[in-house]
Amino acid sequence: MTRALETDYLVVGAGAMGMAFTDALLDHVDAHVTLVDRRHVPGGHWIDAYPFVQLHQASVFYGVGSTVLGTGAVQATGPEKGMQERARVSEIRAYYDRILFDRFLGSGRVTFVGGSEYRADGSVHLVTSLLSGETRSVTVRRRVVDATYLSPAIPATTPVPFPVADEVRVAPIADLARLTWTPRSYVIVGSGKTATDGIIWLLGNGVPPDRITWVRPRDPWMLNRATVQPDPVVALELAANVMEAAASAASLDEMFLRLEAADVLFRIDRDVMPRMAKTPTLAAWELEILRSVEHVVRLGHITQVTRREIVLDHGTVAMPRDALVVHCAAAGLSYPPLVPIWSPDMLRLQTVRAGFPCFNAALVGYVEATRDDDRERNRLCPPNVYPDDLASWARMHARGALASRTFGAEPDIAAWADGCALNPSRIGARRGDPAVCAARTRVTEHYERGVTRLAELGR
Numbered sequence: 001m002t003r004a005l006e007t008d009y010l011v012v013g014a015g016a017m018g019m020a021f022t023d024a025l026l027d028h029v030d031a032h033v034t035l036v037d038r039r040h041v042p043g044g045h046w047i048d049a050y051p052f053v054q055l056h057q058a059s060v061f062y063g064v065g066s067t068v069l070g071t072g073a074v075q076a077t078g079p080e081k082g083m084q085e086r087a088r089v090s091e092i093r094a095y096y097d098r099i100l101f102d103r104f105l106g107s108g109r110v111t112f113v114g115g116s117e118y119r120a121d122g123s124v125h126l127v128t129s130l131l132s133g134e135t136r137s138v139t140v141r142r143r144v145v146d147a148t149y150l151s152p153a154i155p156a157t158t159p160v161p162f163p164v165a166d167e168v169r170v171a172p173i174a175d176l177a178r179l180t181w182t183p184r185s186y187v188i189v190g191s192g193k194t195a196t197d198g199i200i201w202l203l204g205n206g207v208p209p210d211r212i213t214w215v216r217p218r219d220p221w222m223l224n225r226a227t228v229q230p231d232p233v234v235a236l237e238l239a240a241n242v243m244e245a246a247a248s249a250a251s252l253d254e255m256f257l258r259l260e261a262a263d264v265l266f267r268i269d270r271d272v273m274p275r276m277a278k279t280p281t282l283a284a285w286e287l288e289i290l291r292s293v294e295h296v297v298r299l300g301h302i303t304q305v306t307r308r309e310i311v312l313d314h315g316t317v318a319m320p321r322d323a324l325v326v327h328c329a330a331a332g333l334s335y336p337p338l339v340p341i342w343s344p345d346m347l348r349l350q351t352v353r354a355g356f357p358c359f360n361a362a363l364v365g366y367v368e369a370t371r372d373d374d375r376e377r378n379r380l381c382p383p384n385v386y387p388d389d390l391a392s393w394a395r396m397h398a399r400g401a402l403a404s405r406t407f408g409a410e411p412d413i414a415a416w417a418d419g420c421a422l423n424p425s426r427i428g429a430r431r432g433d434p435a436v437c438a439a440r441t442r443v444t445e446h447y448e449r450g451v452t453r454l455a456e457l458g459r
């Protein structure tokens, strides 16, 4: 081991959460941050993402608090005309590069240690260069921050989760954009956002729906993109719809069906009750495209693929000839145990309000900088879950609503959050707008009963 490093904050992970946390910290505390990542550049999973991926929500909700991603423009043409722009992966990577090099390194208060693996040996913090093999110890004056706790699993870095015979061609979704042969058909494996992106991209590039077999172990509920826009009326109406649907629902299914009737949630097949509720965001035009794929296999998870058969938990189907099996089956969101964000050994970045990882990481950075007692910090920012099924979706909204009320009751946090573009609930200058006031009244009307019922349904 050679040269040691010294820093106030050691942030492990330069993905979206580590970047948003560091950015908020720099604005509110005079400290030095060392940012470590095994990748050579910031941006986390976006660095290995498929080339046709786009944010599934508005760009302004993503990135770091100090610097808006994109221009904040509304789309002027295309099927999402009237909705906010959504950055493509190339723009996201360039944005994080700029944030790191111009803002972070330019401040003189950040050191970036890329291409390096972090590990702890007892209370000793070590970073090892993946290029030179050199290991350095890091003396941390204030805090070690785990910004990897919610790191998503993506197909590019996760092996195919079932055995595949040698003769079968299988590839992660990213390889669709670099094929050197033309498959006769495609077997898309997965029910989540990645699979839907793959299908929409294939169909958009002229592949007819009958050349696609979609292995969908669980049907997904998805969030209507029109209800997740940086407009306080839209945001408040969404909150009111969720509270109202929960308040009067006798069951989880009933709540989800009410939200579908209110145009908040989509399902692909109206004859199937979805059991998955990670709720990626989708536009109505994408839903129509997905519905054109008729060959859907709902027999559970694949256990193996041979040259002739796809074997699943609950049956077997024929393997199409000359097919490419497209791996979209990584877990995406991760579900580690909920732990206090502030512990004596480490700060573990997690969400607090429902969804929106970048806003949550910035919020935790702000609270870290402006409070001096960990019990108080943990009171203000209790960890939240990411949703997977219907119950955890309800739980996420119940916990998120209560946490938002708690941190929102602190005048300085409320003022900071109202000025932070990453915050999907900010009202800003439109506080007196009659449409905003009407939507707030609707939220208030259903809030107490809604939160109570969400918590009950989420048990």
Ligand SMILES: Cc1cc2nc3c(=O)[nH]c(=O)nc-3n(C[C@H](O)[C@H](O)[C@H](O)COP(=O)(O)OP(=O)(O)OC[C@H]3O[C@@H](n4cnc5c(N)ncnc54)[C@H](O)[C@@H]3O)c2cc1C
Pocket (backbone or CB within 6 Å): 012, 013, 014, 015, 016, 017, 018, 036, 037, 038, 039, 043, 044, 045, 046, 049, 053, 054, 055, 056, 057, 062, 116, 117, 118, 119, 147, 148, 149, 150, 151, 152, 153, 154, 194, 332, 333, 356, 357, 358
């Ligand atoms: C395809 C896709 C699209 C998405 N779209 C959206 C969206 O539109 N809006 C939204 O809000 N969310 C979206 N998400 C959710 C996503 O989880 C978050 O956006 C966010 O990017 C997660 O960032 P992260 O920092 O938690 O994890 P990561 O991006 O995985 O970053 C963690 C970093 O930690 C590093 N690391 C891990 N362990 C170590 C170690 N021991 N030593 C050194 N480095 C280490 C990794 O190399 C990685 O760079 C999307 C997710 C996916 C997969």
